[in-house]
Amino acid sequence: MPGLIREITVCGGGNGAHALIGTLLARETVERVRLYLPLDEERARFAAAVGREFRIRTPEGERCSPTEKLKITGDPREAARSPLIVLVVPAFAHGPILSSLAPYLTESHVVVALPARSGLEFEMKRLGLPSALVGFQTLPWACRVAEYSRRVTVYGTKRWVGVACLPADRTGEAVQAFGPLLGVEIRPLGSMLALSLANPGQLIHPGIMYGAFGKKLDEVFPSEEAVPLFYLSVDGPTAELLSGMSEEVMRLKERVEELSGMGLSGVMPLEEWLRRSYGEAIEDASSLVQMFRTNRAYQGLRVPVVRTDGGYRIDLHTRYLTEDVPFGLAVTKGISQIFGVATPLMDEVLEGVGRWLGKRYLSQGMLAGQGLSETRAPQRFGIQASGQLLEVYGL
Incomplete structure (x- = not known):
């Protein structure tokens, strides 16, 4: 190569x-x-x-x-x-x-x-x-x-x-x-x-959009300077949501390792990924909130917006949702479903942002809504069982 x-x-x-x-x-x-x-x-x-x-x-x-x-x-x-x-x-x-x-x-x-x-x-x-x-x-x-x-x-x-x-x-x-x-x-x-x-964007972007900005969708910001900073808007409840979704991924990792014998050491908790990825760029690693707020690489990046009458409104067609949900969070939900791992926080975010996007990803807690066909979840490709899934990876 x-x-x-x-x-x-x-x-x-x-x-x-x-x-x-x-x-x-x-x-x-x-x-x-x-x-x-x-x-x-x-x-x-x-x-x-x-x-x-x-x-x-x-x-x-x-x-x-x-x-x-x-x-x-x-x-x-x-x-x-x-x-x-x-x-x-x-x-x-x-x-x-x-x-x-x-x-x-x-x-x-x-x-x-x-x-x-x-x-x-x-x-x-x-x-x-x-x-x-x-x-x-x-x-x-x-x-x-x-x-x-x-x-x-x-x-x-x-x-x-x-x-x-x-x-x-x-x-x-x-x-x-x-x-x-x-x-x-x-x-x-x-x-x-x-x-x-281990895709961190599937947690960070939909999680922050849902947790920090879910109640601000109708708010109009009068100028570009008034548009909130995206990562610096992470507060306590949003950090708890992100951490909780990360824990769900870790439970899935353990289940897959147990049933397949596959090593998934690259899948790690969100806080650990931030520390390893950004190191000294994070000035205060005492909490997940502070890790986002003091990360020098995250400074200056605002929540995506679109122009509207009187200013700017949060953009619901940002890649943070149109990419990280169907090509991230929905995929992990689909894999969780195959291995029988409950994901209540992922489900909450999928249902919430799905309503914003006019998509229905879940039906009775299962990845089977009409939005499934627009995702890369394994179920879209006819993969329903763990053996079928592992065959993709040569196992």
């Missing part, structure tokens, strides 16, 4: 894709970066920027890179010329992008999802793709586009990021290749099942 990094295709044009593009352009080992953008408008904006410097601003300063080795394309055949395909898009776009690339993907390709969220392995199996899959637990960066196609701001970088592969025996290659490429420590999580369960 280390030999594949000379030519890389990046799929996506959002915040994470900008940070990745800037990172790759600065690497001497990378000779060609293909940027696959099916949308005409995004492609035109990036094409116009080729030849100019691409800038990344970090807490340590600003880095500029030339863009001559960046090639913009909307052709999936051209995109598949790179042996390494990196998806840096919302999880709902994974399926459509992989479907467009599928005719050109072979066993020699490696598909990377940065991040994978949960259940991507079921989507790959459905599509029958022969390529190896590398899934990252999260983005390495907390970042925002400063100027589309030209500048990105990185507010903080995690100390490490978890990775898993399918087949699992390629994880060592991924650790060796992506550590130097991304500039962060890469730690193996053991399996894609561990990666799916």
Whole structure:
């Protein structure tokens, strides 16, 4: 896998894709970066920027890179010329992008999802793709586009990021290749099942939206400065909700390990993940509330909003809900259901945010509502029993 990094295709044009593009352009080992953008408008904006410097601003300063080795394309055949395909898009776009690339993907390709969220392995199996899959637990960066196609701001970088592969025996290659490429420590999580369960966004984003902002959905904020900071809005009850959902994941982990013999050491309590990921960036680790409020990587990031009459209103179509629920929390609920582990707090959040989104994920406490077809829960792919689930991972 280390030999594949000379030519890389990046799929996506959002915040994470900008940070990745800037990172790759600065690497001497990378000779060609293909940027696959099916949308005409995004492609035109990036094409116009080729030849100019691409800038990344970090807490340590600003880095500029030339863009001559960046090639913009909307052709999936051209995109598949790179042996390494990196998806840096919302999880709902994974399926459509992989479907467009599928005719050109072979066993020699490696598909990377940065991040994978949960259940991507079921989507790959459905599509029958022969390529190896590398899934990252999260983005390495907390970042925002400063100027589309030209500048990105990185507010903080995690100390490490978890990775898993399918087949699992390629994880060592991924650790060796992506550590130097991304500039962060890469730690193996053991399996894609561990990666799916260890997805922190599935707890943090819907949990904070539901716990801290559930009663503010009708509130209009008069200015951008008045929009609340997202992570700094975590209070005692919200922290209890997040901690409780994390405990439900840990009970599921123990049940899966007991029945399968699979090691899931990469699945850890939320507080432990925050400590390991951000380290000294957290100034006060005395409580979960303080870990969010004093994390330097979380400063300045506001709750997603949309413009409305008189100001700004909380955006219910943010990826915090449209991605982290169907491609995160619902997947873990589905796996919990298969292994017979009760998840009352997850159920509360799924039902609550489901009402906001006009989706019904649960029926009598079971993942069987009409919203199931829009998730990556195993039940959507006909997986109902533990044996079927474990077969996906070669067990």
